[in-house]
Amino acid sequence: MPEHRQALLGGRAEISILTLPPFVWLLVFFLVPVLILAALSFSPAGMTVEVFRTPSLEHYRQSLDPFYLGILLRSIGYAASATLITLLIAFPAAYFIASSPPRRQVWLLFLVFLPLWTNLLVRLYSFKIILGDNGLVNQLLQALSIVGEPLSLIYTPLAVVVGFVYWNLPYMIPPIYAALERMNPSLLEASMDLGASRAQTFRHVIVPASLPGVTTGVILCFVPTLGSFIVPDILGGPESMMVGNVIAAQFGQGLNWPFGSALATLLTLLVTVGVTLYIRYGEPGSTAAREARA
């Protein structure tokens, strides 16, 4: 936090009192379960105190089996492609909203958030109807004689990615919108004034201004997608199983909690390291990237 903002908020003591409740909340409901999970992952069998006497790395060895590594890689692939497509759709949408008159912005943002009013499960089932063999898309394609036989859309990797993009849009658009809305509009005029074309203005002014929002949006989409199990469960087939499905199965029918914990712990580590690296080096507006360029 920059010094001046800290000064505005008051001294350190005041900050710590104000941040105490959320801190306790995080401790109880996030850190404690994560630690229990981590401990459980070293248990030789079942949920016992054995873990403290004879900790075992067996479940980690099992996690690194090529079969599970393959699923992990596929999950990363799904999450990355879904996030990228979400970004490509969300950016123009956010730009459009940010350049609308203020009153219309409120309504457009309302529409963006509207899907969140309904349970995700219900919304995903509606995709079955839309993408099914006799679904809306196939009926339309057949009516227009674009295809003869119905395409198999549902239960494919495509359906999973479409589901993810749909799920993620309300989390990607708002941060990008917020970043663009904060941008001083006279920067665009300054850019044109200095001889830049529209495309150059987009690349050199609008994109850099949007980067903080893009970073937030990418993290908000990529991380939950990577660990998701509902979307592949409902829209995917057997070959689109993701790491989230494997973990869920260990806690469900598989009844192998220690193995599920090991997978979950690995995933958490992966996400933490990945996000840290992304914020530090990956994003073009990051401190490190700027230092490197200069």
Next chain:
Amino acid sequence: MLALNAISKRYGDVSVVEPLDLVIDEGEFFCILGSSGCGKTTLLRMIAGFDRPTAGRIMLDGVDITDVPPNHRDVNTVFQNYALFPHYRVYDNVAYGLKVRKTPEAEIRDRVAAALELVGLSGFERRMPAQLSGGQQQRVALARALINRPRLLLLDEPLSALDRKTGEQMRQELADLQARSGITFVFVTHNQAEALSMASRVAVMNRGVFEQCSTPFELYQRPQTRFVGDFVGSMNFFQGVVTEVSPDRLGVEVLGQSRIERRGASDLAPGDTVVFGLRPEQLRVSLLAPKDYENGFFGQIERTLFLGEATQLSVRLKSGERIDVKVPNYLMLEDKVMGLEQNEDVWVVWSKGSGVVLHA
């Protein structure tokens, strides 16, 4: 070089700039002076190409540029709020115009260094805009525009956010910079001191209309309208009636008693009502009646106002009018002007050559 032909701007029913004509010559330092909301920025934005005029044409070097987009006009702007790119260092801000024109890297480096040197910011290349003071940001904005060597540089109140001392120093530097670069400047301001001290010509704008366009000296000494007289400097105004018109003399009767002789608008005829204007610093107070080369009113000191470099006396005339007199402080005795007390009776005196006669 720049010619505005009957250019105007309306937003719906509201007319912001009335049709106006203007010709600016090569190498001029042209000032547009007007109060807030009179349409200065709107006029500048039409020249830069951000707003389309409702009617009229804009010519640059004889070419009609009315429909040319801003990035293809050889015109650069220093914005009212500077509009520096917050995510770029000073170097990249200044280099922007050259980069988008695909200038070779080596040339960019040399020209950025030269531009920063010109505005006295060498060594600031790696700073971010947020790490600069207002005055420094203003210089970066100037360097960023000048580096493109435009035909025309537009400046929208660039000094208004600076403190008075820094602003005055920048006036000098801007005038020097303009003279050295030879680039034509169009400078917009609401500050008359800026306009008078830097400009080769000043246009006074009022509600979308040019009231007067002339050299600073003409503007101050021979305002053509009551608005200009009052807006540039300050002025005492009196109703008057023309009594006598001859090639070298104009007689005006003011306040029913005094006969004032003054050269002035020559298209007047005896009997016309006019406005007679006198600047506070053209007047002096005296205990003695005016000499024959002087005019005078008799009144009572109502109020004194210490201004620092001078003292302003408000004298209430017998007829009820009030007249402001500015007395330089070398006439101070203790803290009183010439030892004068409030409520004391004095003559307010001026030379017959002073004052302007304006159409009512």
